Amino acid sequence: MLTLSADYVSRQKFVLRLAKALLTFGAPSHRIESQLGSAGEILDMHVAFVHLPNLLMVTFLDSDTRTSETHFVRAGGRVALTALHKVHLVYRDVLHDRIGATEGCEQLKRILQARPLYDIWTRCLLAFFCASIICVLSFGGSIVDMFVSGLSASVLQYLGLNAAAKSSMYANVYEISVSIVVSFIARLLGTLPGNLFCYSAISSAGVVLILPGFTILISALELTSRNILCGSVRMVYAIIYTLFLGFGLTIGSDFYLLVNPKARHNLAATAMLDAETLHGFIIDSNTSLPLSQLGGTFTFMETADSGTSHIIKGCYRNPSWPWYRQPFPWWTMLFLVPIYSMCSSVANLQAIRSVQLPIMVAFSCAAFAANKGANYLISDRGDIVSAFGALIIGLCGNIYSRVVGGTAFTSMVTGVLFLVPSAIGNGGGLIQNYNSSTAQYSSSFELGIRMIQVAIGVTIGLFVSQILVYALGRRKNAAHFAF
Numbered sequence: 001m002l003t004l005s006a007d008y009v010s011r012q013k014f015v016l017r018l019a020k021a022l023l024t025f026g027a028p029s030h031r032i033e034s035q036l037g038s039a040g041e042i043l044d045m046h047v048a049f050v051h052l053p054n055l056l057m058v059t060f061l062d063s064d065t066r067t068s069e070t071h072f073v074r075a076g077g078r079v080a081l082t083a084l085h086k087v088h089l090v091y092r093d094v095l096h097d098r099i100g101a102t103e104g105c106e107q108l109k110r111i112l113q114a115r116p117l118y119d120i121w122t123r124c125l126l127a128f129f130c131a132s133i134i135c136v137l138s139f140g141g142s143i144v145d146m147f148v149s150g151l152s153a154s155v156l157q158y159l160g161l162n163a164a165a166k167s168s169m170y171a172n173v174y175e176i177s178v179s180i181v182v183s184f185i186a187r188l189l190g191t192l193p194g195n196l197f198c199y200s201a202i203s204s205a206g207v208v209l210i211l212p213g214f215t216i217l218i219s220a221l222e223l224t225s226r227n228i229l230c231g232s233v234r235m236v237y238a239i240i241y242t243l244f245l246g247f248g249l250t251i252g253s254d255f256y257l258l259v260n261p262k263a264r265h266n267l268a269a270t271a272m273l274d275a276e277t278l279h280g281f282i283i284d285s286n287t288s289l290p291l292s293q294l295g296g297t298f299t300f301m302e303t304a305d306s307g308t309s310h311i312i313k314g315c316y317r318n319p320s321w322p323w324y325r326q327p328f329p330w331w332t333m334l335f336l337v338p339i340y341s342m343c344s345s346v347a348n349l350q351a352i353r354s355v356q357l358p359i360m361v362a363f364s365c366a367a368f369a370a371n372k373g374a375n376y377l378i379s380d381r382g383d384i385v386s387a388f389g390a391l392i393i394g395l396c397g398n399i400y401s402r403v404v405g406g407t408a409f410t411s412m413v414t415g416v417l418f419l420v421p422s423a424i425g426n427g428g429g430l431i432q433n434y435n436s437s438t439a440q441y442s443s444s445f446e447l448g449i450r451m452i453q454v455a456i457g458v459t460i461g462l463f464v465s466q467i468l469v470y471a472l473g474r475r476k477n478a479a480h481f482a483f
Helices: 002-024 029-042 081-095 101-113 120-139 143-166 174-190 199-206 213-224 228-259 262-271 330-347 356-377 382-404 408-426 437-470
Strands: 047-052 055-062 067-074 275-282 294-301
Touching (some): 002 055, 002 067, 029 081, 029 213, 047 228, 081 408, 120 143, 120 199, 120 330, 143 174, 174 199, 199 228, 213 228
Antiparallel strands (some): 275 294
């Protein structure tokens, strides 16, 4: 009886530690209950789960004594790909009886107590490369814009990992403060004479690492999975978070224009670069309609959809300018996309020396190619375009898991995260020009709506790909570890 009791306690401890590991390393939250439920069923335990944001309530039921024991597991973290892959391997080994619950418990303990793979400076360097490349790929930046946005993202990453992690007071205003600083610097550089820098590209790429795109995606997946409580809470949080970011960007821009009033004239001159001004009169040549002669100055401007405008994704690019002030040509995507995918994977704590890294890069490139191809065909529907990219990466990830036996979720994260800034860049960047405070908040709401559209498209693509791969074949014993 003592042996059975000790065995039961070890299985109970394994379930609790597994729950903590999944919450800590950013597992797909709409799958956590099913994964833990499968673990409890295979380990022959009567257990029930209630999942709230950053909290799991685990209740163990004893049918013999008609008693229950409830545990609260609380943990918050971000995606750590290598650690999550190790957790999945332990989960699979225990459920397939390759190792016991006690050994699985010890392995999970070592994974939870391990230090991060990279130090702060390495992660700041990775943030520099990620923001620099995304500035060029998604927001139409030039080679001078990419260095400024990369430096901004490095400072943002350092403040997030160091200052915000150590001070709970600063953590509350971290996003607003960094967006104000990035927008202030971008507006300062964007209004310099000569139009060497683009405000839209620098400000958008500078804060792209703290966009709540992944949060909105997870909330859409939870709502689709009928997890109403967690999904609605995360969705509202992400929209308010987006409003904070938009508010910080506009405050930083307005603050610089307030400090330097001459910048408004440079800003107005930049807006008129793509216009043609004529002086003359409108003469009445039709005697059937009385019209007095009208003289004055007339300004004609090219619209962005006219096909002849020099404004590319919110940045004015004169064809006569030198190469370092132009957007990158299309063929640079052939090496920039794999480099960004690798940097993004490593920034999400994926080990460099691993078999999973090239697979993540390949899946991400396939998703980006599908996204770009769909965008050429359907340019004004961000949700449908994102659904194509998500369908491709969902098929790749689920087939990889089904055939090779890899971890679908970790192999798909990089490509899915790539879809959000790509779709936002196709919509014109994070912040648009505004003429009033009402327009300022409307711009932030439009950004939130665009991200929700992208998340809905990605959700549909991921679920359709899962149905296509798992519709045939035998049923999995363990719960599905994917989006």
